[in-house]
Amino acid sequence: MQADRRRLLKAGFLALSLGAAQLARGANLLAVRIWPAPDYSRVTLESDTALKTTQTFIASPPRLAIDIEGMGLNAALRELVGKVQASDPNIAGIRVGQFNANTVRLVIDLKRPIAPQVFTLPPVAAYAHRLVLDLYPSEAIDPLEQLIQERVMAKAPAAPHGLPSTNAVVNDPLGELIARQTLPGAAPAPSTRRQDLLPPPAVSMDRPDHPARPQLAPGQTDRLIVIALDPGHGGEDPGAIGPGGTREKDVVLKIAKMLRERINASSVGGSPMRAFLTRDADFFVPLHVRVQKARRVQADxxxxxxxxxxxxxxPQGASVFALSEGAASSKDAQWIAQKENKADLIGGINLGSQDAQVQRALLDMSTAAQIRDSLQLGGSLLREIGSVGKLHKPRVERAGFAVLKAPDIPSVLVETAFISNPEEEEKLRSDAYQQQLTDALMRGIVQYFSRNPPLARNRSL
Ligand SMILES: [Zn+2]
Known part of the structure; x- marks a missing residue:
């Protein structure tokens, strides 16, 4: 089987059958969805029974053909054709046709070389059976390059008006970022500033294949403080939906983008800050990928x-959570962690992909130091959020959230409010409250750094 597959791959295409067990005659399509994003574009076909498909990937020009057995051309499939957006980074277009009496063929024309992942998901939450076509660029997007690009874009329009932040000009954080990029996983750059003249970290974030520390040119000495912001859910996973129809995934993305603006205009102890969003559009990012991305940009x-x-x-009020490796600090905390950890099932990840399994296992090594710092960060955030709104619990709660497992980054999860409470849903929708909340989170982050300078935190790890 493996040898066969390799032979097919060599021939330039890959054919996979999803198996007779999933055969469905006369399956009905219930919905079709496309989630375009630079990371990957997803096409979802939702049906009342599992679909039997065969896929063929043709490298030149890049296109993916999917044959669906036991189905005729129908309105939902035709609708899919019109759903492709011109701005989709990966999909150029979709064609559908009746391949033979019993089979419908879908051809997805691609804008660039793609490594497709095709898999099915059993019914979960509000969804019936799903056939998922994930179209990953063969050359994966590097979060660090993305951060650099954002930096370049941010600097470009500001320059003619003389308005770039002074830190950006003086410290050239871009140079430092590029240095990090050349040595992925390397420890933060050495600095000449007084507060940074500390012994190197006892345990650095170096990876075995990149043991060296970057050598920076004179002038590229300042350290950029990177804050990873992780808007929950996205794409197939709407998160919670309020009684008025507000979707959690939309509200949290808006707040994260507002906070990004604040962070990018701020500095700590003379070091410029930079926000990195684990998603800045409406698509699903698996929980372990959120953590991976934060580690790749060496988020503080x-x-x-x-x-x-x-x-x-x-229930009402905000809560802040840190990781617990053992029991949760309360029943509510445990309930919320279980709910959040289900995101991968609803958002839909390819459990058959080996990479996903390995990466998830790697994250089961959190340290006591990470949790201690996370509790301090959580405390700072909770104090500030408490000054603009109600708190659900007066202290940082703890539970086994999958997304908080970066062993080397203080990590917290903020439940800004309960969207299920009609009053809180109303607040979450209001610009004024979003602004207050963003300001509070910003103050909490700054407060944390004033007590825990970035390198002191690294040193303790
Ligand atoms: Zn959530």
Missing amino acids: LFVSIHADAFYSPR
Whole structure:
């Protein structure tokens, strides 16, 4: 089987059958969806029974053909054709046709070389059976390059008006970022500033294949403080939905983008700050990928932003969570962690992909130091959020959130409010409250750094 597959791959195409067990005659398509994003574009076909498909990938010009057995051309499939957006980074177009009496053929024309992942998902939450076509660029997007690009874009329009932040000009954080990029996983650059003249970290974030530290040119000495912001859910996973129809995934993305603006205009102890979003569009990012991305950009902090529903409409107020490797600090905390950890099932990940398994296992090595710092960060955020709104619990709660498992980054999950509470849903929608909340989170982050200078935190790891 493996040899066969290799032979087919060599021939330039890959054919995979999803197996007779999933055969469905006369399956009905219930919905079709496309989620375009630079990371990957996803096409979802939702049906009342599992679809039997055969896929063929043709490298030149790049296109993916999917044959669906037991189905005729129908309105939903035709609708899919019109759903492709011109701005889709990966999909150029979709064609559908009746291949033979019993089979419909879908051809996805691609804009660039793609490594497709085709898999099915059993019914979960509000979804019936799903056939998922994930179209990953063969050359994966590097989060660090993305951060650099954002930096370049941010600097470009500001220059003619003389308005770039002074730190950006003086410290050239871009140079430092590029240095990090050349040595992925390398420890933060050495600095000549007084507060940074500390012994190197006892345990650095070096990886075995990149043991060296970057050598920076004179002048490229300042360290850029990177804050990973993680808007929860996205794409197939709407998160919680308020009684008025507000979707958690939309509200948290808006707040994360507002906070990004604040962070990018700020500095700590003379070092410029930079926000990195684990997603800045409406697509699903698996939980372990969120953590991976934050580690790739060597984030100093990881803040996951949510606005969940509770099992009853009454609870209100914000909560902040840190990781617990053992029991949760309360039943509520455990309930929320279990709910959040289901995101991968609803958002849909390819469990058959070996990479996903390996990467998830790698994250089971959190340290006591990470949790201690996360509790401090959580405390700072909670104090500030408490000054603009109600708190659900007066202290940082703890539970086994998958997304908080970066062993080397203080990580917290903020439930900004309960979207299931009609009043809180209203607040979450209001610009004024979004602004207050963003300001509070910003103050909390700054406060944390004033007590825990970035290198002191690294040193303790
Ligand atoms: Zn959530």
